[in-house]
Amino acid sequence: MSGTLHKISIEVNGKLRNAQVPARLSLVDWLREDLCLTGTHIGCEHGVCGACSVMLDGEPVRSCLMYAVQGHGHRVTTVEGLAKPDGSMSVLQDSFCETHGLQCGYCTPGMLIASQGLLNTNPNPTEAQIRDAIGGNLCRCTGYQQIVEAVQLAAERKAKEAK
Amino acid sequence: MKAAPFEYARAASLSEVCALLATHGDGAKLLAGGQSLVPMMAMRLVRPAWLVDINEIPELKFIAVEKDVVRTGACARQCVVERDDTIAARVPLLRQALAWVGHVQTRNRGTIGGSLAHADPCAELPLVAQVLGARMLLRSGSGTRTLEAEKFFSGPMATSARSDECLEEIHWPAWSWRRTGSAFTEISVRHGDFAMVAAAAQIAVDGDGRCVRAAFGLGGAGGTPIAFPKIAARLVGTRLDGAVVDDAAHAAATETEPGSDLHASAEYRRHLAGVLAARALCEARERARSR
Numbered sequence: 001m002s003g004t005l006h007k008i009s010i011e012v013n014g015k016l017r018n019a020q021v022p023a024r025l026s027l028v029d030w031l032r033e034d035l036c037l038t039g040t041h042i043g044c045e046h047g048v049c050g051a052c053s054v055m056l057d058g059e060p061v062r063s064c065l066m067y068a069v070q071g072h073g074h075r076v077t078t079v080e081g082l083a084k085p086d087g088s089m090s091v092l093q094d095s096f097c098e099t100h101g102l103q104c105g106y107c108t109p110g111m112l113i114a115s116q117g118l119l120n121t122n123p124n125p126t127e128a129q130i131r132d133a134i135g136g137n138l139c140r141c142t143g144y145q146q147i148v149e150a151v152q153l154a155a156e157r158k159a160k161e162a163k
Numbered sequence: 164m165k166a167a168p169f170e171y172a173r174a175a176s177l178s179e180v181c182a183l184l185a186t187h188g189d190g191a192k193l194l195a196g197g198q199s200l201v202p203m204m205a206m207r208l209v210r211p212a213w214l215v216d217i218n219e220i221p222e223l224k225f226i227a228v229e230k231d232v233v234r235t236g237a238c239a240r241q242c243v244v245e246r247d248d249t250i251a252a253r254v255p256l257l258r259q260a261l262a263w264v265g266h267v268q269t270r271n272r273g274t275i276g277g278s279l280a281h282a283d284p285c286a287e288l289p290l291v292a293q294v295l296g297a298r299m300l301l302r303s304g305s306g307t308r309t310l311e312a313e314k315f316f317s318g319p320m321a322t323s324a325r326s327d328e329c330l331e332e333i334h335w336p337a338w339s340w341r342r343t344g345s346a347f348t349e350i351s352v353r354h355g356d357f358a359m360v361a362a363a364a365q366i367a368v369d370g371d372g373r374c375v376r377a378a379f380g381l382g383g384a385g386g387t388p389i390a391f392p393k394i395a396a397r398l399v400g401t402r403l404d405g406a407v408v409d410d411a412a413h414a415a416a417t418e419t420e421p422g423s424d425l426h427a428s429a430e431y432r433r434h435l436a437g438v439l440a441a442r443a444l445c446e447a448r449e450r451a452r453s454r
Contacts, residue, residue, distance in 0.1 A: 004171070006171060023171035023214065024166045024169060029165075045164040047202045047269065050266070053268055060267060060268045061271050062269065062272070064205075066197060066201070070218060072173070073219075118267075132267070135267070135354060136268050
């Protein structure tokens, strides 16, 4: 049994967090258990469901497929980090409410990260591009249609804001 | 579903990787993107005593586009290669295949070399390596050696790399004919899942539309992805009409030895092999002709 602890220093939602972790601790377990950032959900723990998606250096990745020790020196954004600085919901989050883009909510943090990742690089995506971007995230409630609509609505709202 | 305990070392250079592998040998696994290894560890299918993390080694992440070859460091991320327009212009099969590899989130983390070293017989990048005759540069404490894809893949999830060797870079040959086209296609239960069968093809034609070079292969239809250089050679000099392509695809499918599982019987996989090989060849031919 390896009891070795590794020093890590990771920027999480804009705040530098220092810790000592065993190598086998997954990034998602560290976020949830040690930092109490329980917005990120654990689904399958082997990279299939997408519920645990977070941004690593700005790009969506599965946090169950990374060990916390690997995040050292990197920047992580969780679903908590998507909200506006005053804690109110982002345009994308609000659009999910508006279009009923969630029912049980289990997949929602992963869906938000995946679609925010898309909007960051492609502010005006086609429906096919949206479906491709959330293709790695399982939802068992909505049938995906309202999630696609949420992302479309968010893109429209952002475009209006910019005018 | 948590990995068993292991010791961890974050290597800062390739020479450090070689030293760690020399010390820990069979007990150590290299950790690249982790998109296959980490789930296998979570399911306790593998329990390495040591993980040597190669994600923070800049010299393994390079991309170099040269006249006859695209060179990628083993730890170049799949998303980086997928987005690179200069690579898409020289070796278009890479971008075409990467669109089928997992999902956005896994390609953001997964690496080119990791997928090759994992050597899943259904995986897309090993098939591209076989079809193009990619060369793998392996590094150990005692030096480097280069293996052709054909020699590199030795069986299901197995390569000829020794336990003290690290895949350092991959050379993807670029064809010089202006009128070159390629295509990748597969059938899977859901997009992003492992392919039941996958097919890749690359065709070059002359000004008259006559084939001057052809290469194609199949994944998921045996213990390793397979290329069919002898059958492809028969296409050279033809106009690649439907009957010629179907003959070649059928001949290739007949040579495959797929397995049966819950998702598909061997017979169905062999059928798919013929259909998909023909589809990939036709699509590659059309792209070559339109250039």
